[in-house]
Amino acid sequence: MDLFEHQAKELFARHGIPVPAGGLAATPQDARRIAAGLGVPVVVKAQVKTGGRGKAGGVRPAPGPATAEDAARGILGMDIKGHIAETVLVEAATVAVEEYYVAYLVDRAERRFLAMASTEGGMDIEEVAAVRPQALARMPVDPRVGVGEEAARELLARAGFAADVRDAIAGVLVDLWRVVAAEDAVLVEVNPLAWTAGGDIVALDGKITLDGNAAFRHDRSAFAGTSREESLEARARARRLNYVKLDGQVGVVGNGAGLVMSTLDVVALAGERFGGIRPANFLDIGGGASARVMADSLEIVLSDPDVRSVLVNVFGGITACDAVADGIVSALGLLGERGLGRPIVVRLDGNNALAGRRILERAGHPAIRQITTMDGAAEEAARLAAA
Ligand SMILES: Nc1ncnc2c1ncn2[C@@H]1O[C@H](COP(=O)(O)OP(=O)(O)OP(=O)(O)O)[C@@H](O)[C@H]1O
Ligand SMILES: [Mg+2]
Structure with a gap:
């Protein structure tokens, strides 16, 4: 079961991973209201369960409530790779100094999880992985052991993160592993994980796939799909x-x-x-x-x-x-x-x-x-x- 970005961010927040303040809108008027409530420049984002939204024009910055309304009007109903945007996430625009990539996923062949990290996050991680695979560090994770600070630092070092960034992000990687374990996810991906001008680490995007076989352990009714x-x-x-x-x-x-x-x-x-x-x-x-x-x-x-x-x-x-x-x-x-x-x-x-x-x-x-x-x-x- 794939989650929408706003649902993934809800789970991130629940496990202590910082995400921008924001709200979900189904109409342009809602988008305007949420932007007014936030009182800062926003980004209006199509909620569809597919990647490449930014490139398709489904992620638009808006300096204020009126432009947020316009952006939402442009995005709602949009078809992105066969997925119709029925809602938009309106969230505080966050200026990233650097954009990183981090993810955990099930590695079926190895019967383990795989942790991945790169200093080159943003919208083209697939290209980074294809053209310069060494820029995407990989590390196996034994699910019975999980990921602690030490393992997280090692992965970040392998990926070439600077020492000060490693200090700031290791804890986020540990928290993200807790999302995997506690929510029974088979994929948790953050791209980009942003290093902001203020020195904060914020998840600007989130992708989570929950393990359907573990559904009986959870109340996932809030995530029930409508497609x-x-x-x-x-x-x-x-x-x-x-x-x-x-x-x-x-x-x-x-x-x-x-x-x-x-x-x-x-x-x-x-x-x-x-x-x-x-x-x-x-x-x-x-x-x-x-x-x-x-x-x-x-x-x-x-x-x-x-x-x-x-x-x-x-x-x-x-x-x-x-x-x-x-x-x-x-x-x-x-x-x-x-x-x-x-x-x-x-x-x-x-x-x-x-x-x-x-x-x-x-x-x-x-x-x-x-x-x-x-x-x-x-x-x-x-x-x-x-x-
Ligand atoms: N809250 C935000 N504030 C500022 N910039 C943002 C915010 N959210 C996203 N962005 C920018 O927009 C880009 C695209 O957003 P995002 O990664 O969420 O969508 P995407 O294109 O669908 O990505 P993916 O293909 O990984 O799903 C990000 O790389 C980031 O630079
Ligand atoms: Mg993204």
């Missing part, structure tokens, strides 16, 4: 379905994570022959495939307006294909009209496949087309999505 993608995923989670929204056109439902993953691959491969059709989601119904589970799954997949066809790919095991077929038929009954609009390609194989196929044939539902092979079914689903 279509997030609401579909939340609905699926409430029904205990493993659903991940992707950006293609073929809805995919299958049993078992491995089968669903390979189904995504064959759909993407077949889709190349139909102008780049791609899977619209990952949905693993798990072991059981009752009518209820099938109905929930098809309902979620069909609620996605991007979906133009659905591929149900089931390999019968403990749950036999006839039970799955019964599930699909009753699911379509439960869905009624909603089940009719878009074609559903079904491939049943494995335990009791023949019995399952007969059930679907007899049901004769106009939305269903049966194909017996996985490649054939993927091809048909891609063709239908492109039609």
Whole structure:
């Protein structure tokens, strides 16, 4: 779960990391009011869950309330890489003498965290990492040990921070590690971390990704997302379905994570022959495939307006294909009209496949087309999505 910048800064503040004073605005008038309340020059920032906002014109300085209102009017509704800015953060403009980069993230391959720091923060850290990797110091972090002052100083020394800056920032790195540990984050990034004219250290940007698997340990209701993608995923989670929204056109439902993953691959491969059709989601119904589970799954997949066809790919095991077929038929009954609009390609194989196929044939539902092979079914689903 990715947080907005203003939410990340809320968590920073809670753990003692300095952030500029500010407030969230959904209208230009709100932005004006917040700027007036702050009584200093401000920066108006698009709240979207993607990077590169500054370059897209989504971060604008405003010397006073009237210009803040104008800036907000320009930014609200703006599309930044497919994300619409529904709110803006209006915060005190902070003059940075230097801009640094610091981050913690999960290093899956090493089964650890990785700490990173650079004296060259700002908007082009990706370029710094690519062109001069030595300017971005990296240090493994054992999550059981964490990051103390000493480790923080060592990382900063490796990155070439001056001694006085190291003294000022080491504590911030320790506090940021506490954000990782206490909030169960898989990514915490500050770019830029600013050294101000007044000698203060302030986080001017913040990016946090929380670990969804640790959600049960926290009350994250304040961070609940509102985008279509997030609401579909939340609905699926409430029904205990493993659903991940992707950006293609073929809805995919299958049993078992491995089968669903390979189904995504064959759909993407077949889709190349139909102008780049791609899977619209990952949905693993798990072991059981009752009518209820099938109905929930098809309902979620069909609620996605991007979906133009659905591929149900089931390999019968403990749950036999006839039970799955019964599930699909009753699911379509439960869905009624909603089940009719878009074609559903079904491939049943494995335990009791023949019995399952007969059930679907007899049901004769106009939305269903049966194909017996996985490649054939993927091809048909891609063709239908492109039609
Ligand atoms: N409160 C502030 N006061 C002054 N300058 C700021 C403030 N917030 C951001 N900036 C400036 O604007 C630049 C861009 O802001 P920010 O890093 O938040 O957005 P971004 O472009 O989306 O970055 P990223 O790609 O890392 O997400 C910063 O590098 C900083 O120089
Ligand atoms: Mg930034």
